[in-house]
Amino acid sequence: MLKRQRQLAVGAVVAISMLATACSGGTGAGGAVSSSPSPDNAGGTNAGGGEQVELRVMWWGDQARADITNQVLKLFMDKNPNIKVIGEFAPSSGYFDKLNTQLASGTAADVFFLGGNVVDYANKDVLLDLTPYVGNELDLSDMDPAMIQYGTLADKLVHVSAGANARGIVVNTKLFEQAGIPVPQDGWNWDDYARISNEIAAKLGDGYYGTYNFTFEGMDIAYKQNGAQLYDMAAGKLGFEEKNALDWFGYWSKTSEGGGVVTPELAVSHPIDDPSKSLITSGKAAMNLIPSNQLGAYQGLTEDPLTMVQLPRGPKGTGVVFESSQGLSGYAKTEHPKEVAMLISFFINDPEAAKILGNNRGVPVTSKNRSLLEAEASDVDKIVYDYTSRVSDATKTEPFAVSYNPPGNAEFEKMGKTTVQEIGFGRKTVEQAVKDFYQNAVKILNSNQ
Amino acid sequence: MGTSRKSLARDQNRTAYLFLLPWLLGFFLLTAGPMAGSLYLSLTKYTLLSPPTWIGVENYARIFAEDDTFRGSLWLTFKYVFLSVPLKLAFALMIAMVLNKGLRAIGLYRTVYYIPSLLGGSVAIAIVWRQIFDGTGAVNRALAWLGIEGPSWIAHPDYIIHTIVTLSVWQFGSAMVIFLAGLKQIPSDLYEAAQVDGANGWRRFSRITLPMLTPVIFFNLVMGVINSFQAFTPAFVIGDGRGGPLDATMFYTLYLYLKGFSFFEMGYASALAWIMLLIIGLLTAVIFVTSKYWVFYGDNKEGR
Amino acid sequence: MTTATTMKTRLAGPLKHLPVIALGLLMIYPVLWLIASSFKPNQLIFSDPSLWPATFTLDNYKNGWAGFQGISFGRFFANSFVISILSVLGNVITCSLAAFAFARLKFSFGKLWFALMLVTIMLPYHVTLVPQYVIFNELHWINTYYPLVLPKWLATDSFFILLMVQFIRGIPKDLDESATIDGCNYKQIYFRIMLPLLTPALITTAIFTFIWTWDDFFSQMIYLSDIRLFTVQLGIRALFDPSGSSDWGALLAMSALSLLPITAVFLVFQRYFLEGIATTGLK
Missing domain, CATH: 1.10.3720.10 (MetI-like)
Incomplete structure (x- = not known):
């Protein structure tokens, strides 16, 4: 017995070490990018010509996105034989935990994707300044100036958008048909919106709603429609007054009383930003605010025909512009900044890459690639392109600045959504809730500067 | 005699450390360093992305003086521990007793009862629970039969804690398995002797099963308290993973995680962690001290 | 005496099983739902709550098993x-x-x-x-x-x-x-x-x-x-x-x-x- 146990233990130890050796084959990258360059990697430092360079790229998403992203990386390697790119991806549910762990230990990938929280990372000096490479390795000549502006923080280009979208109202046309109400047209206003929402709910009866409550999600747009903004990047402070917030929160509170707005309880079990649980796809709510690149996800989960309409207008217009859905940043500690710039440039400019990537991360950010994809768009994509071109026409006569999320984005978001619920569940009056909201927003902003 | 006892003790000492060697290695190489590190970080301002700066006990001061979410999450967590642990243990023990009988196809039953625990905190279970506890879910459809109109169990901040407790009780499988293993270890001759004495079922349970099972009950209690204090997954399975709605799923560990990883206040989060360690340590110590009076071990004679 | 006991156990047998089975069904309902839904097409998973798929498909298993980047x-x-x-x-x-x-x-x-x-x-x-x-x-x-x-x-x-x-x-x-x-x-x-x-x-x-x-x-x-x-x-x-x-x-x-x-x-x-x-x- 004793002998057998020992044999078992020894066997296991051997197995474990063999396994680990077998696995460590392709893993030099894991430790290669540490704060102090390891000797075996020193040869590759700043290899401009000829020498072999290794880059790591990390993104989040599902396997479909992983497949196409890897295809593009392979294409890049074919065209740049001296650069080896290792793609790493994490499921979206853990991506930022992983990224933060890697950044904290100085082992982040050379290139990684960021979303609306880019300001937080820029503030902490972990992003590579790409400015010196613009015009050389990094070609931004065909990119929308507003998008370049968006990635330029504190006069440094630290983020290059990989996909654009424009927010708009998604409409479940079947519910409008059932209620006998015509599908709304661009150019409507917020009174129309409240009226139509309530009518839908009234006509279709119990359990049906006109609209989701997007007090928080549409807040920045609402402020812009009134000549304010959510976060004033230049001044580093909030771009709106408490009065702006009170008007907007008040509008939703009043509309909710009419019965046309998804109840706070349902908004918890069927979150506003999750297509799979959405009341839009289950045919219980008629309208919601979504980024245009999500229309495909919504349509894929329902047989009801969906379409997109521009936001209701405020005093200054619709307030909608092209925004970055997500983009690429370089790691400040990368040993190969030039190659990082080359890769980013390839990602947004190369027509073959654009064909492979499609609209997965949003509409392409260069006009050439946009027209390339428009030519072979699917039915859902056509609706998206039609919508985005209407937005782009509108911005020519009514330009708006791109919104930034304030620093401390995650905390701000949590606090803002809680405020909406406090009003919805009747825990606070609108006045009290907005007062607290404004104070907390200032506090979060100050502690994250 | 004296020398041999001394050498025996020395031998025992050496053998003990030999047996403990893997654990000691693990402790010093993998655990102790990071633990000490987190204690140091709790005394710093550490944004995760820039180097920590020393601020003394400021984090602790802020937690106790001005953090409402800390108080709320501590209260919620206590409520969860005191509701879910006793319920889960009672349920698990009951089912384990039933499944310890020689029913036909007993293995299948055990497996069926364990299946909920297999699901753990997977993505799928979040979807499933929504189907069951939503406003129009299976539970409310069943209640509607009885003429009761149920609320949305996973969405209303007042009810959500009950749903989470239910989820935890439903996943009683691990505790049940440990009870089963414990029941299997009770020597059958004790029961035979009792049978001869004519003891009925309840007496057999209270005089033999329960006392013999106390080491295992003790284990389940200690681990139950520690684990439910660290409850984290329910907030993702049932809540939105951000503590919502209205902080009704803001468990202590979730708050700590959000502070550290989402809000970039790892120093503050570390301070929260050490406060939690003290609380759990205190609770565990209390259970250990009282265990003298109610846990019967085979290795001390008075227990038998 | 002996026959009486066997009679009793024979009767008690199935009776004993009943509550165990009933509770067991309650326990695994979510898993049954999971399995049933895995045979439904994507559009029906959230809109059709029944345990028996109205449309039966194996595509989910085929698509899922394929994995990605050639790794299944x-x-x-x-x-x-x-x-x-x-x-x-x-x-x-x-x-x-x-x-x-x-x-x-x-x-x-x-x-x-x-x-x-x-x-x-x-x-x-x-x-x-x-x-x-x-x-x-x-x-x-x-x-x-x-x-x-x-x-x-x-x-x-x-x-x-x-x-x-x-x-x-x-x-x-x-x-x-x-x-x-x-x-x-x-x-x-x-x-x-x-x-x-x-x-x-x-x-x-x-x-x-x-x-x-x-x-x-x-x-x-x-x-x-x-x-x-x-x-x-x-x-x-x-x-x-x-x-x-x-x-x-x-x-x-x-x-x-x-x-x-x-x-x-x-x-x-x-x-x-x-x-x-x-x-x-x-x-």
Whole structure:
């Protein structure tokens, strides 16, 4: 017995070490990018010509996105034989935990994707300044100036958008048909919106709603429609007054009383930003605010025909512009900044890459690639392109600045959504809730500067 | 005699450390360093992305003086521990007793009862629970039969804690398995002797099963308290993973995680962690001290 | 007398089963829903709540199993098996060693070590994650299975140590005392007396370690980046993106499949509970 146990233990130890050796084959990258360059990697430092360079790229998403992203990386390697790119991806549910762990230990990938929280990372000096490479390795000549502006923080280009979208109202046309109400047209206003929402709910009866409550999600747009903004990047402070917030929160509170707005309880079990649980796809709510690149996800989960309409207008217009859905940043500690710039440039400019990537991360950010994809768009994509071109026409006569999320984005978001619920569940009056909201927003902003 | 006892003790000492060697290695190489590190970080301002700066006990001061979410999450967590642990243990023990009988196809039953625990905190279970506890879910459809109109169990901040407790009780499988293993270890001759004495079922349970099972009950209690204090997954399975709605799923560990990883206040989060360690340590110590009076071990004679 | 008892048990038999079955159905309803939904087309999963799919499809399994970048779920399953089995061996061996020392041997600082052992499970892993990551990175072990498996071989799962301590303390001490008198040393007591008597606890440890490792997501996600090293849980999470177009059907299908091995492990190993000391006849 004793002998057998020992044999078992020894066997296991051997197995474990063999396994680990077998696995460590392709893993030099894991430790290669540490704060102090390891000797075996020193040869590759700043290899401009000829020498072999290794880059790591990390993104989040599902396997479909992983497949196409890897295809593009392979294409890049074919065209740049001296650069080896290792793609790493994490499921979206853990991506930022992983990224933060890697950044904290100085082992982040050379290139990684960021979303609306880019300001937080820029503030902490972990992003590579790409400015010196613009015009050389990094070609931004065909990119929308507003998008370049968006990635330029504190006069440094630290983020290059990989996909654009424009927010708009998604409409479940079947519910409008059932209620006998015509599908709304661009150019409507917020009174129309409240009226139509309530009518839908009234006509279709119990359990049906006109609209989701997007007090928080549409807040920045609402402020812009009134000549304010959510976060004033230049001044580093909030771009709106408490009065702006009170008007907007008040509008939703009043509309909710009419019965046309998804109840706070349902908004918890069927979150506003999750297509799979959405009341839009289950045919219980008629309208919601979504980024245009999500229309495909919504349509894929329902047989009801969906379409997109521009936001209701405020005093200054619709307030909608092209925004970055997500983009690429370089790691400040990368040993190969030039190659990082080359890769980013390839990602947004190369027509073959654009064909492979499609609209997965949003509409392409260069006009050439946009027209390339428009030519072979699917039915859902056509609706998206039609919508985005209407937005782009509108911005020519009514330009708006791109919104930034304030620093401390995650905390701000949590606090803002809680405020909406406090009003919805009747825990606070609108006045009290907005007062607290404004104070907390200032506090979060100050502690994250 | 004296020398041999001394050498025996020395031998025992050496053998003990030999047996403990893997654990000691693990402790010093993998655990102790990071633990000490987190204690140091709790005394710093550490944004995760820039180097920590020393601020003394400021984090602790802020937690106790001005953090409402800390108080709320501590209260919620206590409520969860005191509701879910006793319920889960009672349920698990009951089912384990039933499944310890020689029913036909007993293995299948055990497996069926364990299946909920297999699901753990997977993505799928979040979807499933929504189907069951939503406003129009299976539970409310069943209640509607009885003429009761149920609320949305996973969405209303007042009810959500009950749903989470239910989820935890439903996943009683691990505790049940440990009870089963414990029941299997009770020597059958004790029961035979009792049978001869004519003891009925309840007496057999209270005089033999329960006392013999106390080491295992003790284990389940200690681990139950520690684990439910660290409850984290329910907030993702049932809540939105951000503590919502209205902080009704803001468990202590979730708050700590959000502070550290989402809000970039790892120093503050570390301070929260050490406060939690003290609380759990205190609770565990209390259970250990009282265990003298109610846990019967085979290795001390008075227990038998 | 005898016939009366058999009559009673014969009648009581099916009656006894009824509540057990009823409660059992309640227990596995969610799993039945999961399995049923995995055969439904994507559009119907959330709109058709019935347990019997109106439209039956195997596409979810086909699409899911295909995996990505030419690596199928078969590879992920194999990877998960390797990690889980190595973890089981590690935990069973090293935790039982430590538990034996804590429960039966008197040694210097014993109480202190025991307290420290308990304290290690009281700190949530989120705050030790970054320092631990730094250690594994220094060792160049990121993107290997070492960070997942090695801790189990160093008995860092205090849960199981305490579990076995409790079981050992429940074993009458006269057994090993008489063995000592027979001239057995501690190693022999551990191997010849403790291990066989500990079977229920060892089986429990094996089952739990296997299942928990199988279900683990967070540490696998943090330490593994290479798709060839991905596990089942990582593969499943990669099937969905809350804000994008998740393949829910494939996700449910692969979730259902991922339950198979752990259910089988449980079904097979729970039998060994029956062979604890209760049936072997201790004395």
